[in-house]
Amino acid sequence: MPRAVLPYSLPLLLIILIGFAALSLTLGAYPLSLLDSLHALLGTGEPMAVQVVQDIRLPRTLGAILVGAALAAAGAAYQLLFRNPLVSPDILGVSSGAGLGAVLGLFLGLPSLGVQSLAFAGGIAAVALVIALGKAIQHADRTLVLVLTGVVLGALAGAITSLLKILADPYD
Template identity: 60%
Template sequence: MHFRVTPVALGLTVLLTLVVILAAGTGPYQIPPGEVVTTILDRVAGNHDQGQTATVLFQIRLPRIAAAICVGAALSAAGAAYQNLFRNPLVSPDILGVSHGAGLGAVIGILFGLPVAVIELMGFVTGSLTVVLVSALAWSLRERGDILMLVLAGIVVGALAAAAISLVKIIADPYSQLPMITYWLLGSLASIRPDDLAVVVPTVAIGLIPLFLLRWRIAVLSLGDDDARALGVDARRTRQVVIAAATLITASVVAVSGVIGWVGLMVPHLARLLVGPRFDRLLPVSILLGASFMVVVDTLARTIAPIEIPIGVLTALVGGGLFVWLITRHGARALWRRE
């Protein structure tokens, strides 16, 4: 199966470019779109002007926009892969507990007053270890069905991690630590640093590569293990690779952005309305659509109120509204089109 650029993907690429230009110029210091483009092209040409516009763009807004693109693309790709893998339209990237696991590591780091870099590292490590624990638990009961046991193990381990987070919030200092923990759990890109991008962008890219290379095998998994084996696909090994890749990209972005819900659940459904259920088309469209969506939401989060609104609050409001619209406009069958 060869990858080709579809008109929808091309249109979404143009949309993402326009959204980035507009987001880069939006804020307390307004920058016209033409000046945004000119400043970026000057920097690409080697002109390292340190004027106010260049400083705002390259030191503040563009790193944050790049992080939003990375987070939106990663969560959307993981959600599309998991929905196809588990053959369930209500699956999101945290189905195996990675978000709660990462949250537990991060809040423990905040509780002990550790540096931000260490907190992010703890979030990534504990998020990954949570999925390893879920997989090990499901493997120990594999005779009862891998898919079912993975989901059940993810629910149980995620609930335990959520309970541990609640315990940490109870014992945390209510005047200093608790507000930090609450804000982190609601998701934000306000504290993103260039050092974060240097780690997250390559990590997400590494996780997306196997999803692209195995996209036709992932599509076959939606038919069930028996049909997949009949078509020459090792369902168990492919599932393990998908889980590892999705965990890598989800844990890496959650570690730096906090818990951001609904993106990995809703964006694949919107992409499916545009290009149908074929995973080779669904994956790139989900990535582009998720990146644009996250840039727009992050721009709203930092501009629509005197104080910054956590991204998780906005994604829940927008995602819930889109979910209601999707069901009322297209019916429940629109959640899982297989034709």
């Protein structure tokens, strides 16, 4: 990217983000105009619009922005750690570990909060195991050891996930 474009990228992206956030406050089953959404955001609109915007749409919009920022920060951390712009969460087995946790939660018949908790715990456990194994192997390139350990752990978690799918009752 040319250096002359870089100073204008961040303000432009911020304007686009604000525009889409404003648009998200207008769209839905209860349609509102941009002006109605602004009034509802300030609490001066009609009561139903105020409730829809402040209690439903604004928290969802802010949540989406925060989750997007967290995912971007995690992606940047991965890229910095592995010095590779094409790195993905699969490289440390996070996705496979989280998938295994979710499948295990479904296999055990847990409610959705339990499934989500097991998925989170599975992702964290996968990374912890990869890091522990990476520290145990001393005489090699650390990045290479982390990548290979993550790929192996991801394959193992994928195999266990497949086993649980086969063992699961298809009618339950």
